[in-house]
Amino acid sequence: MNWLTNYIRPKIRALVSSSRPETPDNLWTKCGNCEAMLFHRDLEANLYVCQHCGHHMRLAPAKRLAMLFDDGKYETIELPKPVVDPLRFRDTKRYTDRLKDFQAKTGRHDALVVAHGKMGGRDTVVAVFDFDFLAGTMGTAVGEGLVAAAKLAVMQHAPLVVVPASGGARMQEGILSLMQMPRSVIAVEQVKDAGLPYIVVLTDPTTGGVTASFAMLGDVHIAERGAQIGFAGARVIEETIRETLPEGFQRAEYLLDHGMVDVVVVRKELRETLIRTLGHLAGGTQTPADDIVVDPADIAAAAVIEGEPAYRA
Known part of the structure; x- marks a missing residue:
């Protein structure tokens, strides 16, 4: 037994390592x-x-919402929970197991967060996608969430702002995922029929079935600088048409030049741009419309805040 090697050296290493501050x-x-x-x-x-x-x-939903609402104050609503894995899908692992993994990773049920609060002193409903949850793909849970957000906006007579960051439809839910495209379109139409502004903030990336549905139906489309926005991927398009795409294709600035986006902003100017846009679209003071008929039971079933009914009859 080597006394220096086996006893003294470990003691010295333990002493040095214990006195050294841990670096995050x-x-x-x-x-x-x-x-x-x-x-x-x-x-x-x-x-x-x-x-x-x-x-x-990419910005996490909590940071995005805190950035947009006045003083960073808002309330989230509990979204409806549809049937999980209706197709019993499995690829390299079961869809239910994959969902559990992402739920544990993100701490939320699915890829959409719906919140409401004041933005520039005006009641506003905001639906934000979480790209970290299965690439922000749109399944039945996201569809239900968008419907709930639209109902909440109509109930509060508030503008609806949607902030997508998504890879498109969720393949694990097949045709049920694609059905959320017309459902989200109908939800948007309900907001517009109530005479309320609907604004889409396009972030990186906004692609697939999300782009092909509610993301391109806004009264105003605001895009963050450099965001990728499109339907199919650039490589797929090049292979299909057998041509080289122009530089910056599917980026926010390119879409602005070609009329698909109304304005491109840097993130620090996004909140003020939204407040100014809502002021132009909504105008005046915020008063409930007499001709809007809302069933409180529908809202209570679709929007619950912290375990309690969000609204009562």
Whole structure:
């Protein structure tokens, strides 16, 4: 037995390691565009936009909602829970197991968060997608959530703002996922029939069935700088038409030049742009419309806040 090697050296290592302060492993983030290393406090203060190249990183729903609502105050609603895995789908693993994994990872039931609060002093309903939950894909739960958001907007006589970040329809739910496209369109029409503004904030990425439905039906389309917006992927399009696509194809600035987007903003200007746009569209003071008939039972079933009915008759 070597006394120095087996006894003294471990004691010295334990003493040094115990006295050394632990360094968090999330202090720095690499920009996905320019690969610059960004200090986490600077990145958070800049709303997760790279200070070097202006690349807009994906934003978690909670941070997005806190950024948009007055003083960061809002209330979320509990969304309806449809039947899980109606097709009993399985690829490399069961769909139910995949859902449980993402529910544990994100802490939410599915890929949509619906909240309401004041934006510029005006009651506003906001539906935000979480790309971290199965790439923000739209299944029956998301469809139910969009319907609930529309009902809540009509009930409150408030504008509806939707912030998609999605890979499109959810393949694990097959035709049931595709059925959420017309359902979301009908929900949007209910908001518009009530004479309420409907605004879409296009973030990176907005693709597939989401783009082909409610995401392109806004009264105004606002896009974050550099966001990818389209239906099929650029590589699929190039292989289909056998042509090279123009530079910047499917990016927000390209779509602005070609009339599919109304305005492109940097993230720090998004809230003020939304408030100003809502002011132009809604105008005047916010008063309930006499001709809007809402069944409170429908809202109570579709929107529950913190375990209690959101609205009572």
